[in-house]
Amino acid sequence: MKPxxxxxxxxxxxxxxxxxxxxxxxxxxxxxxxxxIFWLVLHGLCCLVSLVLGFRFSRLIFFxxxxxxxxxxxxxxxxxxxxxxxxxxxxxxxxTSLPSLDSSPANRTTGTSGVSSSGVVVxxxxxxxxxxxHPNPEEVMxxxxxxxxxxxxxxxxxGVKSPRTVIVVTPTYVRTFQTLHLTGVMHSLMNVPYDLVWxxxxxxxxxxxxxxxxTKSGLRTIHIGFVERMPISWEDRHRMEARMRLRALRVVxxxxxxxxxxFADDSNMHSMELFDEIQKMKWxxxxxxxxxxxxxxxAEDLAAVRNEGxxxxxxxxxxxxxxxxxxxLVGWHTxxxxxxxxxxxxxxxxxxxxxxxxxxxxxxxxxxxxxxKEAEDKPDWVKDLDMVARDEANVESPLSLLKDSSxxxxxxxxxxxxxxxxxxxxxxxxxxxxxxxxxxxxKSRIKISKDKVRNKDMxxxxxxxPVEVKL
Amino acid sequence: xxxxRWVFTMLLYVGVVLKIGALELxxxxxxxxxxxxxxxxxxxxxxxxxxxxxxxxxxKYNKKILQKDPRCLTHMFAAEIYMHRFLLSSPVRTLNPExxxxxxxxxxxxxxxxxxxxxxxxxxxxxxxxxxxLISSNWPYWNRTEGADHFFIVPHDFGACFHYLEEKAIExxxxxxxxxxxxxxxxxxxxxxxxxxxxxxxxxxxxxxxxQSHLIPPNTPRSIFVYFRGLFYxxxxxxxxxxxxxxxxxxxxxxxxxxxxxxxxxEHPTTYYEDMQRAIFCLCPLxxxxxxxxxxxxxxxxxxxxxxxxxxxxxFADAIPWEDIGVFVxxxxxxxxxxxxxxxxxxxxxxxxxxxxxxxMKQAMLFPxxxxxxDAFHQILNGLARxxxxxxxxxxxxGEKVLNWTRGPVGDQKPW
Numbered sequence: 001m002k003p004x005x006x007x008x009x010x011x012x013x014x015x016x017x018x019x020x021x022x023x024x025x026x027x028x029x030x031x032x033x034x035x036x037i038f039w040l041v042l043h044g045l046c047c048l049v050s051l052v053l054g055f056r057f058s059r060l061i062f063f064x065x066x067x068x069x070x071x072x073x074x075x076x077x078x079x080x081x082x083x084x085x086x087x088x089x090x091x092x093x094x095x096t097s098l099p100s101l102d103s104s105p106a107n108r109t110t111g112t113s114g115v116s117s118s119g120v121v122v123x124x125x126x127x128x129x130x131x132x133x134h135p136n137p138e139e140v141m142x143x144x145x146x147x148x149x150x151x152x153x154x155x156x157x158x159g160v161k162s163p164r165t166v167i168v169v170t171p172t173y174v175r176t177f178q179t180l181h182l183t184g185v186m187h188s189l190m191n192v193p194y195d196l197v198w199x200x201x202x203x204x205x206x207x208x209x210x211x212x213x214x215t216k217s218g219l220r221t222i223h224i225g226f227v228e229r230m231p232i233s234w235e236d237r238h239r240m241e242a243r244m245r246l247r248a249l250r251v252v253x254x255x256x257x258x259x260x261x262x263f264a265d266d267s268n269m270h271s272m273e274l275f276d277e278i279q280k281m282k283w284x285x286x287x288x289x290x291x292x293x294x295x296x297x298x299a300e301d302l303a304a305v306r307n308e309g310x311x312x313x314x315x316x317x318x319x320x321x322x323x324x325x326x327x328x329l330v331g332w333h334t335x336x337x338x339x340x341x342x343x344x345x346x347x348x349x350x351x352x353x354x355x356x357x358x359x360x361x362x363x364x365x366x367x368x369x370x371x372x373k374e375a376e377d378k379p380d381w382v383k384d385l386d387m388v389a390r391d392e393a394n395v396e397s398p399l400s401l402l403k404d405s406s407x408x409x410x411x412x413x414x415x416x417x418x419x420x421x422x423x424x425x426x427x428x429x430x431x432x433x434x435x436x437x438x439x440x441x442x443k444s445r446i447k448i449s450k451d452k453v454r455n456k457d458m459x460x461x462x463x464x465x466p467v468e469v470k471l
Numbered sequence: 472x473x474x475x476r477w478v479f480t481m482l483l484y485v486g487v488v489l490k491i492g493a494l495e496l497x498x499x500x501x502x503x504x505x506x507x508x509x510x511x512x513x514x515x516x517x518x519x520x521x522x523x524x525x526x527x528x529x530x531k532y533n534k535k536i537l538q539k540d541p542r543c544l545t546h547m548f549a550a551e552i553y554m555h556r557f558l559l560s561s562p563v564r565t566l567n568p569e570x571x572x573x574x575x576x577x578x579x580x581x582x583x584x585x586x587x588x589x590x591x592x593x594x595x596x597x598x599x600x601x602x603x604x605l606i607s608s609n610w611p612y613w614n615r616t617e618g619a620d621h622f623f624i625v626p627h628d629f630g631a632c633f634h635y636l637e638e639k640a641i642e643x644x645x646x647x648x649x650x651x652x653x654x655x656x657x658x659x660x661x662x663x664x665x666x667x668x669x670x671x672x673x674x675x676x677x678x679x680x681x682x683q684s685h686l687i688p689p690n691t692p693r694s695i696f697v698y699f700r701g702l703f704y705x706x707x708x709x710x711x712x713x714x715x716x717x718x719x720x721x722x723x724x725x726x727x728x729x730x731x732x733x734x735x736x737x738e739h740p741t742t743y744y745e746d747m748q749r750a751i752f753c754l755c756p757l758x759x760x761x762x763x764x765x766x767x768x769x770x771x772x773x774x775x776x777x778x779x780x781x782x783x784x785x786x787f788a789d790a791i792p793w794e795d796i797g798v799f800v801x802x803x804x805x806x807x808x809x810x811x812x813x814x815x816x817x818x819x820x821x822x823x824x825x826x827x828x829x830x831x832m833k834q835a836m837l838f839p840x841x842x843x844x845x846d847a848f849h850q851i852l853n854g855l856a857r858x859x860x861x862x863x864x865x866x867x868x869x870g871e872k873v874l875n876w877t878r879g880p881v882g883d884q885k886p887w
Contacts, residue, residue, distance in 0.1 A: 120660070120781045120782050122641065124713045127712055127713055127722050128803065128806045134729060139809050142813040143812070143813045146696070146813065146815075147694060150693050150820065151692040153821055154689070154693065159690050276690075
């Protein structure tokens with residue numbers, strides 16, 4: 001890059017030295033003999049013709065006139081299997097600049113220093129393009145294999161020496177966007193280079209749709225059914241998700257699964273760096289979560305919130321650990337819901353902004369031994385899981401498991417890196433499933449619920465309660 | 472009886488020591504020792520193996536030129552200036568010319584810069600000639616050997632041919648007066664007029680602090696397969712293509728511009744150094760001259776250099792086994808570059824990365840201030856030391872003359 005760039009400007013007037021009108025700066029002024037004038041006129045004529053025709057006419061002339069001497073130099077490269085850039089004129093102008101110029105350096109090399117002429121000749125060369133200059137899929141796959149091998153070696157040398165199993169807890173339920181969200185999480189988890197156990201807790205019991213979806217991942221999964229159905233209001237839903245996660249933690253405790261527990265909600269987006277940061281956690285860690293509360297909503301909402309809320313420095317609210325200058329945990333950045341008062345969504349499928357809790361579960365990572373009944377070096381600042389689970393309704397974040405929240409380790413360079421993004425997007429209440437999607441199952445369910453509605457109408461005159469079509 | 476006990480304890484002691492040694496060896500498997508055709512010489516210490524006498528030239532040959540244009544300290548030809556400074560304070564320097572093995576002439580021939588920062592070589596032959604006239608008239612050592620035990624640093628595009636256009640450089644050839652001297656230059660191409668036998672090829676100057684300040688953590692995964700930033704067509708000087716880089720760079724662009732594995736473009740990103748550290752292969756094609764600072768950057772950042780320049784002679788070729796470290800692609804094979812690179816065995820690639828990770832390899836490519844052991848200054852001295860002792864024939868008999876002082880273009884004879 002650099003030498004050519006640097007040499008660009010100064011060559012601009014010296015490059016003309018390649019044609020017979022040599023005006024190089026170190027030579028003297030050329031005497032204006034009739035021959036020079038003749039060449040000048042000829043050059044001008046060729047320039048005009050080139051302007052009209054669109055390619056370098058002078059080269060065509062030289063090629064035709066000196067075609068015998070060009071054959072010796074065309075051994076430079078083969079023209080037959082290749083085509084050169086642009087058009088026929090380029091083809092004709094290939095191997096020589098001027099025959100005199102090529103022969104003189106060649107003579108020079110043999111004459112002055114007695115060095116045998118190498119295969120490398122100064123002058124114009126063709127630009128070799130193969131017949132199908134596009135990527136070959138097999139080679140692309142081989143290249144990816146090489147990249148994978150190099151990265152594996154890098155991890156072995158610079159990464160975590162003894163990586164822990166990652167235990168991922170995901171609460172989910174069957175709904176319009178379930179496949180969308182769950183596939184996103186699934187693909188992220190499939191790319192994690194460490195051992196993984198995926199605990200999927202499903203509200204409304206274990207269903208075949210979810211089961212078939214998660215088996216596609218090829219990961220080790222534990223699919224738990226949670227008998228209650230997911231409620232409609234967001235408040236209730238957040239609480240129920242907390243209970244589902246506690247249920248999963250109980251499974252971790254019962255099965256004595258060893259590793260790092262992280263909470264991956266199915267609509268969140270995770271960076272791969274998150275899984276590397278998790279390995280650095282000792283007992284309990286916290287990462288910064290970016291809150292995407294505004295996505296997909298109208299500009300008026302946005303403007304109203306901006307005006308009312310303070311001019312906060314970050315355009316995207318971040319939840320997570322707050323550190324002082326010596327990188328110790330001093331507090332928490334939580335979500336400020338004041339600007340959204342009265343404007344947030346209440347029901348799933350509402351058009352308004354969905355708000356997160358003060359501190360989301362997703363931003364915390366636990367060592368699984370914290371929830372075991374008995375572990376050798378279990379620290380004493382952690383409460384017993386069963387005791388906490390008794391008060392299930394009031395568990396808002398994993399901090400409830402701790403007696404003292406100052407032991408939390410801030411991860412991701414003390415919360416400065418945002419490693420995952422929180423988002424809640426659900427289909428509107430009146431939206432349809434995409435066509436062709438589990439049609440038979442749905443049709444049967446719709447039929448059953450329609451029958452129920454008809455029966456209800458027949459039994460009760462006024463249908464006061466909203467009819468929920470549970471799909 | 473007691474003898475046996477002593478022998479037994481000695482064996483036990485040796486065994487323990489070896490065991491500890493073996494453990495250390497196991498941990499340091501990440502890099503490999505580098506040994507080129509001259510042997511394992513990268514870490515040799517030149518002190519004590521040679522003595523260099525530095526001529527005291529009037530400051531118009533060095534200091535005044537530098538004062539006129541301090542940009543000479545940061546461009547890629549700055550090696551000549553830093554070598555002078557290094558030699559002035561180095562333990563190999565001797566103030567007694569009678570005991571010197573090598574003689575150094577500090578003349579900065581590549582410091583006449585245009586407003587854009589490009590060195591103009593038009594006055595360099597005259598400057599060099601004038602310097603040689605000075606040393607031959609003021610000291611007897613030049614005439615003793617006609618320069619055979621003198622060395623000069625000529626880091627310009629085509630070395631001592633003193634021109635940037637290859638045809639012109641070939642026409643001029645190496646300056647006649649330097650015919651017997653040892654040249655330390657960046658240019659190297661086999662069977663080329665401008666590379667003398669016995670020259671020492673060095674890397675171009677790359678600013679060490681700037682590169683160190685852009686290092687990223689080594690656990691950042693290398694996810695770019697091939698990386699290149701630079702010109703493919705030199706539109707200002709060679710609009711049709713085919714002249715610049717002998718058409719090789721243009722061929723890279725035309726064949727691989729839509730290939731997702733090749734991250735190539737003409738942009739100037741601010742993250743250039745960081746991107747190189749995230750790439751597995753870095754292309755180092757020729758430009759107007761076969762050498763480029765890209766090789767130095769690739770070695771520092773651990774990216775395997777893919778060298779596309781026929782017959783190139785790489786820096787310190789006798790000390791560094793470049794075939795084991797880089798990938799050489801002939802210019803005619805550029806259109807199959809993806810096949811060539813993907814068919815390399817991953818184990819070979821890992822080995823190349825281990826060789827590149829060797830810190831002595833990285834040190835050998837740099838010109839740090841102050842000088843550090845194993846750096847390019849020391850490699851130059853090692854190269855000079857390997858050429859010792861001088862053959863008896865370099866010392867000319869009384870009255871014998873080899874050089875013709877009037878040879879060369881008429882313009883060069885003018886005084887500087």
